[in-house]
Amino acid sequence: MGLRRSPLSTMNRLALLCAAAGLILSTxxxxxxxxxxxxxxxxIPLSTETAQEVExxxxxxxxxxxxxxxxxxxxxxxxxxxxLQQRLESQAKPIMRDPQVFLRxxxxxxxxxxxxxxxxxxxxxxxxxxxxxxxxVYFDVTSADFGPFPVPDAVRQSISAMFTEAFTxxxxxxxxxxxxxxxxxxxxxxxxxxxxx
Numbered sequence: 001m002g003l004r005r006s007p008l009s010t011m012n013r014l015a016l017l018c019a020a021a022g023l024i025l026s027t028x029x030x031x032x033x034x035x036x037x038x039x040x041x042x043x044i045p046l047s048t049e050t051a052q053e054v055e056x057x058x059x060x061x062x063x064x065x066x067x068x069x070x071x072x073x074x075x076x077x078x079x080x081x082x083x084l085q086q087r088l089e090s091q092a093k094p095i096m097r098d099p100q101v102f103l104r105x106x107x108x109x110x111x112x113x114x115x116x117x118x119x120x121x122x123x124x125x126x127x128x129x130x131x132x133x134x135x136x137v138y139f140d141v142t143s144a145d146f147g148p149f150p151v152p153d154a155v156r157q158s159i160s161a162m163f164t165e166a167f168t169x170x171x172x173x174x175x176x177x178x179x180x181x182x183x184x185x186x187x188x189x190x191x192x193x194x195x196x197x
Contacts, residue, residue, distance in 0.1 A: 031118065031120060032118055032119055032120070033120050033121070034119050034120070034121050034147055034148055035121060035122070035147050035148070036114075036121035036122030036123060036124070036145065036146065036147025036148075037111070037122055037123070037124035037145045037147070038122070038124075039100060039111045039122070040102050040104075040109050040111060040124065041100070041102050041104075043100065044077045044078055044081045044100050044101065044102075045078055045081075046078065046081045046082040046085050047082055048082070048086070050078050050079050050081075050082035051079070051082035051083050051085070051086045053079055053082075054075060054079045054080075054082070054083045057073055057074070057075065057079070058073065061073045065178070065194070065195075065196055066196075069195055069196045070193070070194075070195055070196075071178055071192070071193065071194040071195065071196070072191070072192070072193050072194075073191070073192040073193075074189055074190070074191050074192075075103075075189065075190050075192075076103075076188060076189055077101055077102060077103050077188045077189070080101040080103060080108070080190065081099060081100055081101040083166055084099045084101055084110065084162075084166065085099055087162060087165075087166055095114060095123075095155060095158065095159065096110075096112030096113055096114045096123050097112060097113050097114075097115070098112050098113050099111070099112040100112065102188075103185050103186070103187075103188050103189055103190045104185070104186065104187065104188065105185070105186065106128070106184075106185050106186065107126050107127065107128050107142070107185060108126070108127040108128070108129075108139070108163070108185060108190070109124060109125070109126050109127075110123075110124070110125045110126075110127065110159075111123065111124050111125075114146055114147070114149060116149060121146060121147030121148060121149060122147060123144075123145065123146050123147065124143075124144075124145045125141060125143070125144045125145075125159055126141070126142045126143040126144075127139045127140065127141055127142065127159070127160070127163050128140055128142045129183040129185070131180060131182070131183060134179070135178070135179025135180045135181070135194065135197075136168075136180065137164070137167065137168065137180045137183060137192075138160065138164050139160055139163035139164050139167065140160055141156040141159050141160050144156060144159070167192070177196055177197050178194050178195070178196060178197065179194055179195050179196075179197050180192060180193070180194040181193050181194050181195060
């Protein structure tokens with residue numbers, strides 16, 4: 001005589017199986033990667049200590065400028081990446097996560113991940129420095145690839161403002177007293193040279 005399963009036991013198993021399948025599918029759906037641009041280089045390490053190095057580099061450059069009249073700041077990709085990560089973490093709704101800042105060929109390329117609801121895509125933003133005749137500097141978004149997501153002008157302006165603020169806010173009250181003479185971006189570094197007015 002074989003064992004007979006009760007209909008209740010079969011129903012419980014079916015319900016449990018459906019619940020487990022639903023849980024697995026909802027987990028997968030929570031993070032659907034829909035593509036986007038490729039990362040333009042190797043992964044750049046970041047840390048809070050490296051972000052602190054940027055603050056120290058600015059302070060050193062400003063101290064030196066007070067003595068010599070010349071301001072020179074040199075930042076690496078790791079320092080710029082850590083600085084951007086710190087800025088993004090301070091925002092309520094950051095435009096991306098896991099940023100990587102590549103300083104090459106005269107431009108800043110920022111790679112990261114953007115998420116809208118359960119969809120996520122890789123992002124590549126190209127930012128170029130713009131030096132004004134009065135010695136002020138701005139950073140303009142020249143291209144923005146958010147995968148299949150459209151990039152509104154407000155987002156471009158926000159990114160430009162974030163970079164401009166990140167690179168000029170350490171000057172603080174001295175900003176009007178410093179004239180930037182040149183900005184060079186190459187080989188994983190950005191060099192900013194200026195003088196006191």
